[in-house]
Amino acid sequence: MRRLPACALVTTIVAATTAVAVLAGCGSSSDRALRTSLSALATPPAASTPAAPPAAPVRCGDPTASLRPAGGLPPPRRMPAGSYMARIQKRGRLVAGVDQNTLLFAYFNPATRRIEGFEVDVLREVARAIFGNPDAIELRAVTTAQRIPEVQSGAVDVVADAVTVNCERRRLVDFSSVYFAAAQRVLVPAASRARGLADLHGRRVCATRSSTSLARLERAPSHPTPYAVAQRTDCLVALQEGRVAAITSDDAILLGFKAQDPATRIVGPRLGDEPYGMAIAKGHPEFVRFVNGVLQRMRQDGTWRAIHRRWLGPFAPTPAPPEARYAG
């Protein structure tokens, strides 16, 4: 009789514990799927390629002086063996770096679905000189920060992207003779009272990263606040959204902005000359001479004027083509 309570208790406890063990063994939760899915969603974005470091200021005489063209141009499809043009000819097309957002100079036209503009037409003349066919060209979009590295690395043969020729850049790449003479100015909203950088002390002024305009802006005596963007057109967006009070860039580019936003005005004195040259990788002087030969022909036979009239005619009178200067 004594054993009964103890037995009963023990039996009950054992039964309960067994039940616990059985139940706990099945259906416990795990957060493995949660962790897997969350770590996948947290995949970080791919690292961006770093921008080219700013070159130290140097002096070099006349930066616009390029290599003299060597007599006449070779006929199309008969490029001299061993030259860079022969390499291009073998490839079958000229690879050129351009912007695709600069209205009038190089922009993607959705109506025709092609990149078009003044610079595109100039490059097509180079392609015509090599192949006899201006369509033998591949246009690659480049950003202002990446255009020099892309020429240096050989990803493109030549860049025509409103690149101002100066001594700093001449240390990195070669340039053709000047194909367009622009000047740096300022764009403000039509309602603004500013008439130039002098009126913009402490205000934000936009310029493209790695451009000569940004460099001049940073040195401006009235100390505006520089606001740098990765691509040119981002400045116009910033102006339209009121994030900046003004944009400073080449008047050629500003004309394109004004064409997209009539409620703006180009103001101020010429802040600096911006001679445009085509950038070519170092080590191919025969290609530089070849391109200069094409440009010289364009100056003489009226092609340059025709291209200028086609694109900029509605906005500015067609000047004489910029003179070429040679040194060697």
Next chain:
Amino acid sequence: MVLVAVAAVGAALLMAGAVGSRQRAANAVATQSGPLLVQADELYASLADADATAATTFLTGGQEPPARRRRYLQDLRSASARLSNLAREVGDSSDAGAAVSQIATLLPVYSGSIEAARANNRQGFPIGAAYLREASDVMRGRILPAAGRLYAFEAQKLGDSYKSGTSWNGIVAFGAGAVLILAVLIAIQVALARRMRRNLNIPMAVATVLLIGLAAWGLAAMATEQRALGDAQRKGSDSVEVLSAARILSLRAQADEGLALVARGGGGQNLAEFDLIMRRLRPDGGLLGEAARLAERAGSAEEGASTATAFASYRAAHGRVAALQDQGRYADAVRLAVAVPGSESARAARLDATLAAQVAAAQKRFERAASRATSALSGLRIAIILIVAVSALLALAGLQLRMNEYR
């Protein structure tokens, strides 16, 4: 007598408390955390789809195709609806509330930039592409991360509900309560039997039987609920989580592809991210492989095969488009990407639809299992209180009988 009363109260508290907490957890899974996770997931997917659709809409230039425009607007409507549902449930104070209000503030900014892109694009102005870039930066840099935080918050809450719904504590407490009162009753019966030389005290015996029945029912119910919650997780919400992550990643890859094509050579970073995402997703060893494994566990092994096929087909199409981009033939690349039948975007849509269908199937499995869990415990708490009370009264009555006889 006092002992009986104390034991009864203690047992009732333990057992009812255990069942109550399990029931709350099961309810939370079925009616709160589960559905909120679904809302957060669909919000995230709508936003990612809007980003992908907007990025590819302007590829063909000029006026956007009406079907894409409709899809983009549908995405925004769906995102707004989910956002207001979530705002109602989540409140202001927590991290989740902050994420909800951040998304609510930024979504109009995003859509405003997209409309500016559209207006400028119609006029052929390059600034349209700049507005598109700006919109995409807002979406990817701020809105999607906030949606991700919200999703992580809800998924974590669901995980916590599972844990409390399947933890040892519930069963141990229940078992302890049952053991307590049964032990007391049996001890008293045995003591009475020894003293009074009558073995059977009918009321107390009935009480004991009732309590044993209650214990059995309770343990069986808790076992069912635990197994059902386990099913809900293993066959339901685990698949939902992994498949949703895969779907959102594939939408991000689509947006990357679109942006790279719009950039026409300036989109190296986007293409690098595309490749990175493909590696993360791949069916052998990546996220889709994990999803296939979960599908097999849930008894739908063919799901893994169909996603692997859709993924391979999408990847092959991208390879062809990327080859054209490398050669600089952007017009052809764009055509292959969006315009032809069997285009890359068609295959991307198929992959997306496959994943979405599988997410929906997994959600259904989750809902069925979760409702099994809640119904397993229904009525148990009241039953515990009633039966323990009745048993206690019976035990007291039995004692009283003996006492009276004794006198």
